[in-house]
Amino acid sequence: xxxxxxAWRKISNLLPGLIIPVVIITLWxxxxxxxxxxxxxxxIDILSHPSADLLSCGSLFWNTGVSLVRVLLGLFIAILLGTxxxxxxxxxxxxxxxxxxxxxxxxxxxxxxxxxxxxIIFKDTSFTEVLGLNHLKYSxxxxxxxxxxxxxxxxxxxxxxVILETMHGVRGVRKVYIEAARVLGASKLFIFKNVxxxxxxxxxxxxxxxxxxxxxxxxxxxxxxxxTNSGIGYLLRYSYQLSRLDIMLACIFIIAxxxxxxxxxxxxxxxxxxxxxxRER
Amino acid sequence: MFLELSDVQKSYLDSSGSKFQVLGxxxxxxxxxxxxxxxxxxxxxxxxxxxxxxxxxxxDRGEIGRGAGRFGYVFQQGALFPWMNVESNVMFPLKAIGxxxxxxxxxxxxxxxxxxxxxxxxxxxxxxxxxxxQRTALARGLVTEPELLLxxxxxxxxxxxxxxxxxxxxxxxCGRLSTTVIFVTHNIEEAVYLADRIIVMGxxxxxxxxxxxxxxxxxxxxxxxxxxxxxxxxxxxxEELVDPSTSSSS
Numbered sequence: 001x002x003x004x005x006x007a008w009r010k011i012s013n014l015l016p017g018l019i020i021p022v023v024i025i026t027l028w029x030x031x032x033x034x035x036x037x038x039x040x041x042x043x044i045d046i047l048s049h050p051s052a053d054l055l056s057c058g059s060l061f062w063n064t065g066v067s068l069v070r071v072l073l074g075l076f077i078a079i080l081l082g083t084x085x086x087x088x089x090x091x092x093x094x095x096x097x098x099x100x101x102x103x104x105x106x107x108x109x110x111x112x113x114x115x116x117x118x119x120i121i122f123k124d125t126s127f128t129e130v131l132g133l134n135h136l137k138y139s140x141x142x143x144x145x146x147x148x149x150x151x152x153x154x155x156x157x158x159x160x161x162v163i164l165e166t167m168h169g170v171r172g173v174r175k176v177y178i179e180a181a182r183v184l185g186a187s188k189l190f191i192f193k194n195v196x197x198x199x200x201x202x203x204x205x206x207x208x209x210x211x212x213x214x215x216x217x218x219x220x221x222x223x224x225x226x227x228t229n230s231g232i233g234y235l236l237r238y239s240y241q242l243s244r245l246d247i248m249l250a251c252i253f254i255i256a257x258x259x260x261x262x263x264x265x266x267x268x269x270x271x272x273x274x275x276x277x278x279r280e281r
Numbered sequence: 282m283f284l285e286l287s288d289v290q291k292s293y294l295d296s297s298g299s300k301f302q303v304l305g306x307x308x309x310x311x312x313x314x315x316x317x318x319x320x321x322x323x324x325x326x327x328x329x330x331x332x333x334x335x336x337x338x339x340x341d342r343g344e345i346g347r348g349a350g351r352f353g354y355v356f357q358q359g360a361l362f363p364w365m366n367v368e369s370n371v372m373f374p375l376k377a378i379g380x381x382x383x384x385x386x387x388x389x390x391x392x393x394x395x396x397x398x399x400x401x402x403x404x405x406x407x408x409x410x411x412x413x414x415q416r417t418a419l420a421r422g423l424v425t426e427p428e429l430l431l432x433x434x435x436x437x438x439x440x441x442x443x444x445x446x447x448x449x450x451x452x453x454x455c456g457r458l459s460t461t462v463i464f465v466t467h468n469i470e471e472a473v474y475l476a477d478r479i480i481v482m483g484x485x486x487x488x489x490x491x492x493x494x495x496x497x498x499x500x501x502x503x504x505x506x507x508x509x510x511x512x513x514x515x516x517x518x519x520e521e522l523v524d525p526s527t528s529s530s531s
Binding site for chain 1: 335336337351352353354356358360362364373374376377378421422425431
């Protein structure tokens with residue numbers, strides 16, 4: 001009985017949020033006949049066959065996967081570089097003096113602005129060449145689609161939120177915690193591992209979340225520009241060129257959906273750490 | 282002799298860049314096992330002196346001779362790590378000096394039972410009352426069985442009743458572990474209740490104005506005449522410090 005009740009409560013909590021989407025879809029299906037918009041059914045058709053080839057560009061699955069792997073790779077590099085740099089900037093005043101100006105200058109620079117430059121520098125070099133897998137070169141393989149230039153601008157987009165949030169997190173660690181650890185006999189390494197790191201973890205994680213959001217926005221825009229012929233952003237632009245609004249809308253829906261999954265998923269993972277922040281109060 | 286300070290001085294630069302002497306010169310001797318209260322008004326440099334003793338700050342001049350061995354430190358507001366539960370907080374200093382996990386747990390269990398928090402060992406600091414947080418901080422300061430325990434107004438933020446309970450607990454614990462204690466406070470009654478010897482500090486610059494052993498017996502009764510007399514005498518010293526005109530009228 002109680003299980004049914006809690007299930008019902010959960011469902012009824014979701015219901016108010018569904019009203020606006022339902023209204024939009026209803027209006028859409030009412031007016032789609034007299035406008036350029038394709039009927040919802042056509043879009044749903046495309047979404048329900050995600051592994052069917054579209055416009056000879058590969059399937060929805062393939063293109064979404066390419067975009068996702070690019071983002072994850074860029075993000076991985078951003079986190080790998082940004083976390084230690086941010087930590088250094090947070091922990092050392094002197095180091096911050098050297099790097100503050102350059103990060104402040106580089107941070108507001110849109111990654112998209114760097115795309116032409118990165119195409120010139122990296123050309124269309126992909127992971128196939130980097131890993132020396134030349135036999136894959138003319139096949140449809142994921143490695144061919146992971147252009148170094150693309151990953152570079154994603155890492156660029158992701159690294160600054162990571163650096164800045166990590167720096168703020170480390171700088172925000174209350175001095176009394178560090179002093180307490182020092183007078184209790186802890187070494188510098190011990191303090192780093194057991195005080196500085198756990199105390200700044202919520203902020204570091206917030207930086208990762210921001211980076212994920214930014215990278216997902218950057219990749220869609222980047223794929224709509226020259227330099228690639230795959231990815232969900234590319235499919236979106238290509239379907240626009242061929243006036244296939246049904247495919248366009250399907251792409252837009254998938255982009256939004258993945259954005260949602262990213263932010264909710266990270267929220268879920270972070271809850272364990274974000275709880276720490278609540279504990280401080 | 283456990284601790285000997287001679288000619289210890291400390292000054293800071295103020296915002297206009299001129300030197301501002303906060304402490305000294307201070308000469309002080311502390312015997313092993315003594316319970317000393319550093320009593321003084323706010324801003325007299327007693328906390329600075331404690332920080333110098335702990336090594337958190339360096340003195341500009343003077344020498345500090347200290348017996349070998351560990352020391353513990355208890356901050357005004359506990360400074361417990363909010364992401365660790367009570368047990369982990371208490372085990373922190375043991376782990377910091379490289380003690381093994383199982384041994385840590387045994388020691389932590391022992392001290393937590395002494396401060397009456399064993400049932401709460403899995404709780405996090407924010408789940409505890411102010412008094413329980415300070416008891417955890419005491420346990421963390423004492424778990425390594427330090428030769429010297431430094432406390433910086435540890436009970437100042439607690440209500441009177443809780444403060445009194447913790448004073449009793451502290452005195453008992455330090456007696457059992459025969460710890461030398463330096464306890465900083467601005468609460469005269471607290472000092473008279475706890476101390477073997479009270480050192481009154483005056484300000485600008487921080488210096489020792491009165492240094493006196495108490496011959497009150499244990500257990501001390503806060504309502505007895507002897508206790509009240511000592512309390513009054515220190516209150517007089519305090520008043521003279523804050524407002525020197527009272528000394529001429531008395």
